Amino acid sequence: MPLTELFLRRLADSPLQQSFTQLMAAEPETRRRDVAAKLDVSEAALIDQQCGVQSVRLNDQFADMIRAMPELGYIMTLTRNEYAVHERKGIYDNVRIGGPMGLVITEDRKIDLRIVLSRWAFGYAVREETARGDRFSLQFFDKTGTAIQKIFLQSDSNEQGYADLVEKFRATEQSGVQTYDDSVEVAEYVTDDQVDVAKLTEEWLAMTDVHQFFGMLRRHKISREQAFRLVGAPHAEAIDPAGVVTLLEQAAAKELSIMCFVGNRGNIQIHTGSVKTIKRMGPWLNVLDPEFNLHLLESGVASAWLIRKPTEDGAVTSVELYDHQGETIAQFFGQRQEGNPENPVWRELAESLPTRVAAA
Template sequence: MESTPKNLKARWEELKQTQPHLRIRNAADSLKVSEAELLATRCGSDEVTRLLPAFKEILQEVESLGKVMALTRNNDVVHERKGVYANASLENPHVGLFVGEDIDLRIFFKSWDSAFAVTDTVRGKARYSLQFFAKDGEAIHKIYLTAKSNLDKYQALVTKYRHEDQSDLQAVHAWDETVEEHPDENIDVAAFQKGWINLEDTHDFFGLVRKHKLTRTQALRLAPAGNYAIKVNPQAFRKVVTLAAERNTPIMVFVGNKGMIQIHTGPVKKLLDHQDWFNIMDPDFNLHVKEPHLKDVWVVRKPTKDGVVTALECFDAQGNQIVQLFGKRKPGIPELTAWQEIIAEVEKETALQESVNA
């Protein structure tokens, strides 16, 4: 049978009959379509409105909604942070920023393609959101209204940016930015290591890796001798978060996908397990990590003008970075000693091997 929005919607309804609590992302996987395609089957109803692809303009107005919940995820980690979208910087054609105390985002517009306003019913109550998708139909970012949001402003925004096309068909296109890993012998390892040792800002590391045509995990394998990159057991993630919670050490939690990085800065408190998920469940910050999918975890140290900056970087089986932890810090301020102590303690307990060049 040819796949059409009509029969796709019917298949989704059948699936919901057998799995009523299935989330749309998982339903899309089951039906072998993208989330955007599945969501679009509800366009033209009161539930879903396709919006103009005026992403920067829409984001510029989100501050008027008041306190909302920002959600960014990848396949294995979900990052939810409540707050106000403040201090927008959206003039750059490629990269946008929100640098508020609560909502802290790095936005990569190259992959962005579509936007929708969505009204779901959750436990008998309407739940309103703005949802943004990549060219391949995968969700990039979602903004949910809270009890403290301005619903009138939301409805005015949806009316203002309503697309004239409210059809139930959503076109998607393959989008793959996977970097091919070159053999180690083709890499100028000495030059790469020298560049790492001479770093003055952590943000320059991405450019260094790209310059030498490395994948991220390959770069960590080829780190300079010493403790620049130490591979640890995946349990290190849980141990670091647990110690940070116990010792009230504020941390930074980065989660990203092809179009967004979302950051939480502050303490973490309430930790819970649910099936395969390890969770932080604080009032304004929730994190959900599918722990079995943490395959490669590294302690990574980079020199800067402010001293060494230490991260815990976590990757899936395909080498995609899925979550990254730092101690709370700002430019010009040295890294927290309490964070360095946590990392050193967990590293000693969970180290698997040092850099191949150590």
């Protein structure tokens, strides 16, 4: 079946479609996420109302959809938050889903995902006309209509596998108005003076695995940056956010294999491997490699931290970026096999980054 035949859904011309057309005529280079913000709607609403695209609503059987992703063959998966976009090419494999959580970790680590299925609410198959021809994707959103993950076919993807997936998971209801929930869960944390800092520090030093960190935060009802501030050096040190370009450029120069995490409420996507081409383009700092792209909006980085966590294999060092709301933008680690100590070249690079510039 030609893929274009999948997209037979038709909608009456709507005020949103009209507003979209007017905006794109005036500002044709505006990114879809920014268009949604300018029109005061969700990105999912633009997709659903076929603003600049053709779309098909998918049902909510997301776990089964993810299990079917290997049939697509070689694809590009995109995960983003407000200030970072992470794009990775590869083939879905080794899918494991248990309850509200899912893992995709291929043997070659090209596709490496931590999925929070309980936060997935809407899915669409999407056809876009581009200068290079039609582009087909699967796009998933949370209840607010904010993008969680997008999967784009490549020239050598399995188009029949895509067609079969869309037909299998096509929603019964393709008309009517899709509604989104504007309410967002906001984590509640205690104030610094309510934290037993001695106990917090004791638990930090007692960690034997980096995954124990999240449990420690929950027990003390604090955010990541609160933990960093309260435990302090030498375990957590504020560094100059501008150092991230040095980190990437030096990792490229040293041909150092790193791990780059970018996530949102519903998915975390991880690159493991080297980085080669580092470029600034406008306000964005970019990694532009054949199978991995990272786009970082540097103006969104409010703080950066050098973090050292103890494990059974020795200290694990990370460089972590946060926005003005304290939300994680991106995290960087050295590639490490479980049971082995951290790469000393990575540790030396991370620890060479300049400390935070004091305010004048």
